[in-house]
Amino acid sequence: MTLLGEQPAATHVLITGASAGLGLELARLFAADGCALVLVARNESKLAALAGILRKDFEVDVRIIPADLTRPDAVQDLLNALQEASIGIRVLINNAGFGSYGRIQDHEWDLYRRMIDLNITALTGLTRGLLPGMIACANKGGTPGIMNVASTAAFQPGPLMGVYFATKSYVLSFSEALHEELKDAGVTVSAFCPGPTRTEFFRQDSMIPSGEISEEHLAEHRRRDARRMDAGAAASVGYQGFLRGDAIVIPGLKNRFLAQAGRFLPRAVVRKLAFRMLKTD
Template identity: 40%
Template sequence: MVNGRGAWHSAFWVDRPTGRPPPRRPVIAAHPRPVAVVTGASSGIGAEFARRFAARGYDLVLVARREDRLVELAARLEADHGAASTVLTADLADPAAPGALVRELESRGVLVDALVNSAGFGTYGPFEGEEPDRVAAEIQVNVTALTLLSRLLLPDLAASRRGILVNITSTAAYQPGPSFAVYAATKAYVRSLTEALWAEHRGGRLRVLALAPGPAETEFFDVAGSDGFRIGQVLPVPQIVDVAFRALDRRDPPPSVVAGLRNRATAVAAGLVPRRVVLHVARRLARDPEVR
């Protein structure tokens, strides 16, 4: 099931002049703008990545569940940057979604140059209080969908002259997260996977980056049920995305970047200090706002 309708729906496909299925490669040849797929484009960090790619001359494939948000963003990207957007609504908690998404892109003849896996969510509270179905969905969206989209689109990305893969991890990836246990574990996975892919592609054309934001004022904390809970240096979303593009624009991009000097220092320290101490501090921070 995709968005409860059982079918993929394109609400905004600028290159759709006829009812005929578009041919795969000729469309791209006639239309040389690169294409970026951004999941989680309906809000926060994903929406900002979509704006930046549009400003850099990319066309977009916007993925999330909230179609109205994606259609609104698509219209803005076209007005502001002349970018053509395809809106694909998808619930990435559905195990069938990544495969269906990629089949849809193939059937439209879209070759992908950049992929940003930004869709993700967390859950605040003790592990034993978490709804099992929500735990499964969190792992499905944060881990499985991200992994499968990376895998399924990798041939396109690697074949592109300017291939980019950005996976959004978190400062939570740098130490376990009491009260955010599943979320932190999923982000540690994303960091590990992405850094391994960086190593596999080092020296090739594909640039691979794990971006670790600290706390950002998006819908993240509302969705997680942890309003008011912020650990670390809060940065504006555009600044976080700047960090990613600065890294990607380097001649030899790093495997991962942490946004914010203070967040970077904390991440480094977490790797140096004994685990018991890291966990003690993490637990106190999660429980006691006074020590943050």
């Protein structure tokens, strides 16, 4: 993965998965603070609509780059597009991600492959590809940083969501390592770990193993949705924590407690409790 030629000045905040949910809320927060943005996701029309609103409301430069980050060349293509447009990235928000619900055999391998490619491979590739520009930015007195969106799922195994929880453990571990490793270079790295949050996340097909949505399922979904945190509120906590330079940011008292509780219990108890919490029947 390479960035060819001279690096443009690091001016923009790049947010993956900016077309909905937490990414969209983070885009609003950065724009409200006067930051120029690059918004990335698959849905071009949603990105264009959001870009229009942010330009109008906050008078900031907003570019969009539609991309499916599960594609093998996606990261290199994105780096090339930034280079061609002479856009330097000061802050990288690795937010795009999705999960699945059900026993491992309920979904095809291709779904898990795409989840790993998005939640882990693209996040790592963009971090590696954009880091030299960020270090150069810090050397010139700028304030570069990376926010990786992990989850409270990162803190324990998740029976029925095993691959997703494991990808988020990777994100947390990788981010904590970089937080220490890049301190001297002047690049802030935060792992943002929301708990259950009201977004499109739980509405994805991959979250319904049988492919059938029963009345019972919908009622349970609505009950759970009502208990989930508001996306704007969660993003705002993540944003403030990132600005402070916190290594790990967990929004909500209950989420902070649950994330830490596992450290004081035997692993066998933790995984059994997680299974019980994730089971719906």
